[in-house]
Amino acid sequence: MTPQERLDAHVREVVSWHFSEETGSPFWLDWARGAGWNPAKEVQCFEDLKRFPHFQDEWLRDEPNERWVPRAYQGRPYYVFETGGTTGMPKQRIGWNDHFYDYEEFSETLDDEFFPKGGNWLMLGPTGPRRLRLCIEHLAHVRGGVCYHVDLDPRWVKRLIADRDGASANKYKDHVVEQGATLLKNRKISCLFTTPKLLEALDEKLNVPDAGIKGVFCGGTQMTPQNVRFLVEEVLDNRAQFVPTYGNTLMGLACSRPLTSADNWSITYYAPQPRAVLRVVDPDDTDRTVGHGEWGRVELSTLTKEFFMPRFLERDEAVRREPWGRYEWDGVGEVRPFGALSTTTIEGVY
Amino acid sequence: MSIPEIPVLRQGRVYESLQKNEIKSVRTGETVAVVHQANAGLLRRDMRRIGEARRALRALPIARLLAISAQAGDLFMGGTLPLGAGAQSADEYMSQLSETSGLPYALIRRNMAKIHQVFTEMPTILKGLTRGMDLGVVDCGSGEQAGVPVSYYATTDALGVVLPSNSPGVNSLWMPAVVLKIPVVLKPGREEPWTPFRIIQAFIAAGCPPEAFSFYGTDHEGSGAVMDTCGRALIFGDEATVQRYAGNPGVQVHGPGRSKILIGKDEIERWPEFVDLIVASIVDNGGRSCVNASAVVVPAHADEIADAVARKLAAIGPRPAADATAQISGFANPKMAEFIDGAIEKDLAVPGAHDITARYRTGPRKVLLDGCTYLLPTVVRCRSFDHPLANREFLFPYASVVEMPQEKILDTIGPSLVVTAITHDPGFTDQVVGSPHVERLNLGSLPTTRVQWDQPHEGNLFEFLYRRRAIQRAA
Known part of the structure; x- marks a missing residue:
């Protein structure tokens, strides 16, 4: 089967699952009744997902979580992961095993030389009701190590920045990073998850490779080629491997192809297809996928038995990139906040 | 190249x-x-x-x-x-x-x-x-x-x-x-x-x-x-x-420098002699420096002074970049010119201020030359120092002219980077010298823009x- 045929088959299976009375969730079954067509029968390929409107992430805040439980999973307790939010009710995604599966698959892509099996991890990133907190710990366990954590509430940071209280935001960052540095000094840790800004801040406390870090898995905010080059060449001194990822609670984890100076340090991410698919679309006509090398808005479809989310427009824009190596599908490059050139988005320290 | x-x-x-x-x-x-x-x-x-x-x-x-x-x-x-x-x-x-x-x-x-x-x-x-x-x-x-x-x-x-x-x-x-x-x-x-x-x-x-x-x-x-x-x-x-x-x-x-020219009661009848100094203080360096005068405060003849300065300023317009007589600068960001022009027009709607240069201009304040946006030098006569345009500084040659009793001047004008005080009155001179709000003081007929290197x-x-x-x- 070609990658497209595999994706189409997966789409048929997942849509049929979510829109069948025996297995589907109340939310999607009700939606189909209101829409007046039967996705279980009428969606035959990925292209057919265009019949769905863009997924509204407000539904994840307004709908009770029980409405998202596929009948097949009824009675099984689930995880509740939150995304975004500063004040008020946050958006939530429920799940059972998707996040474990995503990170087990990601683990396969890591180089054992830089992320040694049995090595311990430090998770210097958002905690609380975040999927990432459990994922990194699971990743460490899958690879035979343990994971150390610090507390980090990104919503508080966003609030401080929105209030233009830069001094408090920096103090909080310092507080978080100091705890990470203390762990690195006192425990044997070789792998790190963190965000670009926290990695920079950690570098101000200690020399990261000298502290024993061999591999850094990084994500959470926009990374320009210049930022990446700086982190690789200077902060990590080309001695620790830098693995950027793009992901969120709704998608999972998109891996990057290896970074090289020949690519001018530009990052290209590939979604964990077929469980999630990223398209780069024309913001004015989202049915149209832009050409390779062109900018557009990122559209995410998450297609697992636990969660069906068709055509969600991310708050990011990117360049559509060609397939590469083991990733036989399109990638997204140079990801940055949508409208980054004309608006300001609060990204915080994470 | x-x-x-x-x-x-x-x-x-x-x-x-x-x-x-x-x-x-x-x-x-x-x-x-x-x-x-x-x-x-x-x-x-x-x-x-x-x-x-x-x-x-x-x-x-x-x-x-x-x-x-x-x-x-x-x-x-x-x-x-x-x-x-x-x-x-x-x-x-x-x-x-x-x-x-x-x-x-x-x-x-x-x-x-x-x-x-x-x-x-x-x-x-x-x-x-x-x-x-x-x-x-x-x-x-x-x-x-x-x-x-x-x-x-x-x-x-x-x-x-x-x-x-x-x-x-x-x-x-x-x-x-x-x-x-x-x-x-x-x-x-x-x-x-x-x-x-x-x-x-x-x-x-x-x-x-x-x-x-x-x-x-x-x-x-x-x-x-x-x-x-x-x-x-x-x-x-x-x-x-x-x-x-x-x-x-x-x-x-x-x-903001909010630099000013003050003329004492003892010298005010000689005001025509100071018009060139006032114009130079407003226009030197294209009016873009904090040492450019942005207000002229006098005890009398404000209308005549504003009119005389406006006549001279109205003669200054944009010139090609290489023209040796060019005196004003274009704006690197045209939106900035638009914003400034809009702010002045908005405040002119507040009673008590008139754009005197408008009498002598043939068109709007904002003009284009060779694709570049300029604001033409502007003098506004304000009836009171409380008017929003009286103590303002903009990135082009702009000044207000305000009249008030000499005794009230120093208590009213607030902080000023440069003050040129034209007076020989020992009492007024003493007041200016003693003011904590004046960073740089020019006593006598010196433009506000005159810098002496041993006087930081x-x-x-x-x-x-x-x-x-x-x-x-x-x-």
Whole structure:
């Protein structure tokens, strides 16, 4: 089967699952009744997902979580992961095993030389009701190590920045990073998850490779080629491997192809297809996928038995990139906040 | 000719960033230069070893640095100096700066001459800053001044400067720091990387250690890093910037100047003799400096004075960049001109103010020439100093004329960077001299824009960069 045929088959299976009375969730079954067509029968390929409107992430805040439980999973307790939010009710995604599966698959892509099996991890990133907190710990366990954590509430940071209280935001960052540095000094840790800004801040406390870090898995905010080059060449001194990822609670984890100076340090991410698919679309006509090398808005479809989310427009824009190596599908490059050139988005320290 | 690329300088070391800003011609919209951008993290990382730059500068005696400065002045004025991978002659500097800033050549030449003077008059400037102290004290940290032992130590390893784009002359403020052996960390204005980069190259070509110069094109976060990581910093901005750093002893803010001309009762009947001085104070350097007069406060004849000044200002219009008679500058950002014009029109709707220049203009205040946007010089007659247009400063030749009893003037006008007080009345003179709100005082018929190098204003750079300690030695 070609990658497209595999994706189409997966789409048929997942849509049929979510829109069948025996297995589907109340939310999607009700939606189909209101829409007046039967996705279980009428969606035959990925292209057919265009019949769905863009997924509204407000539904994840307004709908009770029980409405998202596929009948097949009824009675099984689930995880509740939150995304975004500063004040008020946050958006939530429920799940059972998707996040474990995503990170087990990601683990396969890591180089054992830089992320040694049995090595311990430090998770210097958002905690609380975040999927990432459990994922990194699971990743460490899958690879035979343990994971150390610090507390980090990104919503508080966003609030401080929105209030233009830069001094408090920096103090909080310092507080978080100091705890990470203390762990690195006192425990044997070789792998790190963190965000670009926290990695920079950690570098101000200690020399990261000298502290024993061999591999850094990084994500959470926009990374320009210049930022990446700086982190690789200077902060990590080309001695620790830098693995950027793009992901969120709704998608999972998109891996990057290896970074090289020949690519001018530009990052290209590939979604964990077929469980999630990223398209780069024309913001004015989202049915149209832009050409390779062109900018557009990122559209995410998450297609697992636990969660069906068709055509969600991310708050990011990117360049559509060609397939590469083991990733036989399109990638997204140079990801940055949508409208980054004309608006300001609060990204915080994470 | 290829488009010049202006690199980042990391303590003198050229660094080519992957992030670049294009700066464009204000006239044609074509790209004139590419400015490499440093990320904030890189800048902060560099600052951790800024002590090395300070050590490199300290190794040179101040006498040598003064000689370097003098030679650098000549190189700045006429030399061909490195610019990225290429080189830049003085003429190229002038045309490139004009293209991105809208400044006519005539104003650039005047600014070049001013910068040249700072390079070459450095001994006089330092004499003013140190009140005549033997500069050997900067070399060894101690010595004598007027027979009294003195000792000074540096308050910082670097002076950070977040520069504006409005006028090349502002660079004269940081230049003495280099000779005072304090490395500089410069964040250029978006449209004006040319002047600070050329000054740096002139210093280096004359023999100054390259480590003394850091030059970071950067974004808002990077500017913040300059302010946060340099022990001492200069920033230029509006009232909000002034408020933000108020009370921070490590930051010297150069906000609105609100410079003024005051005429005493004893001289007011001679007002026609002062019209040219008033016009010069408003228009010199295109009206873009904080030392330009933005208000004329008089005890009588305000209507006549406003009218006479307006007639003269109305004769000044935009001229082609190379026209030797050009007096005003275009706007690098046309939206800024639009915003200023809109703000003035909005406030003119508040009763008590009239645009007197409008009587003598044939069209609107905002005009276009060769694709570049200009604001025509404007004088507004305000009935009261409380009017929103009475005590305002804009980035073009603008002033208000306000009448009030002489006795009330000093209590009313608020802080002023420069005051030219035209009076021989001992009582009024005494009041002006005693005012805590006047930074720089010109007594008599001197334009507000007249600068004397041994008279520092807006804070004393030496006292900002060095602190005196008590010292005594055992016999």
